Amino acid sequence: MYRYDEFDHAFVNERVAEFRDQVERRLAGQLTEEEFRPLRLRNGLYLQLHAYMLRIAVPYGVLSPRQLRQLAMIGRKWDRGYGHFTTRQNLQFNWVKLVDIPDVLAALAEVEMHCIQTSGNCVRNVTADPYAAAAVDELEDPRAWCEILRQWSTLHPEFSWLPRKFKIAISGAAEDRAATAFHDIGLRIVRGPNGENGFRVLVGGGMGRTPYVGQEIKSFLPKEHLLSYIESILRVYNLHGRRDNIHKARIKILVNALGIDKFREDVEADWEATHKDAIDLPEDEKRRIMSYFAPPELPERPARDEALAARRESDPAFANWYKHNVLPHRVPGYASVVISLKEPGRTPGDASSDTMDFVADLTERFGHNEARVNYTQNLILPHVARADILELYEALAGAGCATGNNELLGDMICCPGLDYCNLANARSIPIAKEIAKRFEDPARQEEIGKLRLNMSGCINACGHHHSGNIGILGVDKKGTELYQITLGGNPKDSASVGTIIGPGFRAEAVPQAIDTIVDTYIDNRHEGESFLETWRRVGAAPFKEALYGAR
């Protein structure tokens, strides 16, 4: 993984010192809250419902055991012993004290982490396919490009005060596991006309109150032009994006107001005028960054493990976990293993300090010193020898981390909602827990098959409800929490925004409504058909009938 050089260390340490001074001045009364707020937000520090919340970037979702242990330590020493992995591969601590933040940032800097640009109207943490360098369908590792974009965008003088925040995701694989179509810019690494790799560039995707699927602005961008082309997109957005209305300030609004063709024309014109002279990334710098992302040396291990096969025959719980949480690896004899943070009863995405330490140990014992965070709020060990899987499973099961529900209904994405968030209108965590309880039986989830259920506690859509096959949105209706259900969203290829199925449900009625929707799917599906395929074939009518027919 990427290691800070002398410049990176000096930069992050200077930033910690700068914020320490700003906190001291705030506490001494030299800065008012109005003056301090934008400074703290630039360092990822929010004031939420109950306390300060610190959002820590996990660049492209990669964590070393040293970093995991430091996060665990921070959670114990300065928070309440747990953190929350978010849908943008970040980690949030919910209870940190303002007076402790400078020490927390210094502790993060020790392990090459920071919170810079995890808030504010700037380019945020660039996210990636969590199976990078492991997936069988990968064309090229996206992480080096994420790192290049991170270095380019950090404190970029022209793009530090955009009309609104800006999110970029990159996938280098055939299957989109980074929800690229729902980002301000989505990058897909694809094979070009001459056999070389480049980027398919999507722009204007997003969630929030006005969800859009990103549109293709360039079908193939040679890699050497990535920075200058993105710069042109950001420049056009910076000039023409709306600053008069926060709800219309994201690039998706501009792209859809102009139309993708006009937007492309503007970007191409800017690019033509500037990129010839622009210095894209110097070749030796590119090589330097790329060198950090060489795949790990994986010693040859047996591709078939008889003990694994036998255990799958004899132990249904193991067989279920293996089926869903063990994914093929491009190196024979290896697999990627999903550590679910969605055990029934658990707040989706929460991890205790003990769990973080535990996963750090596992990465050292079985995972070649690397863990990943998925935007679906789980952890992943990307490189595990198949011969070690049984031992790993025993360890996970002993720690309550062997829930075999990856990509199943129980693998819900869920934002913190009104239990933590100042922006939320309704709770999401208790609803997720009630749904988890309803579908606790693994056999029921197995019967349903893969299904993405996403839930947000407000229209800002941190819980990606728009892209859930089933989406749940909490709203406040005259003081009562009400939950609107959308169907047919899809975060992957052929991405789509879900359709509101009808009037909302009160909290206590949501699990039954989900049950009804699932039953309707099962009743209507053809053999082997996914929820999305059934929905696209039969439409809303049978679901409406099942949910509201008796009304």
Add this chain to the structure above:
Amino acid sequence: MPSVVTANRLTDGIVVYLAADGEWTEEIANARVADDEAETKALEAIADNAVRERVVVGPYPMVVGLKDDGAIDPLSVRERIRAAHRTTLTKDWYDVPL
């Protein structure tokens, strides 16, 4: 309508209420209840001063209910959650029914 003034404490962000003794309390039960608009304004003035003194941030008055035994009812789900300080656990079914 009965009201109390709430805010977040500057140093740690914890939810607090202006208490009868002019201090800030984490317990809504100890909050000072203003019975009318004039009294609410007086509490707000105390809170504004506490902002200047760097004790709290973001104070605002909120209408509350008073139960038969005099206990303060925060009324909205949001304020019930704030008053409870924590409503959900990392690894357990949720602990504070609302």
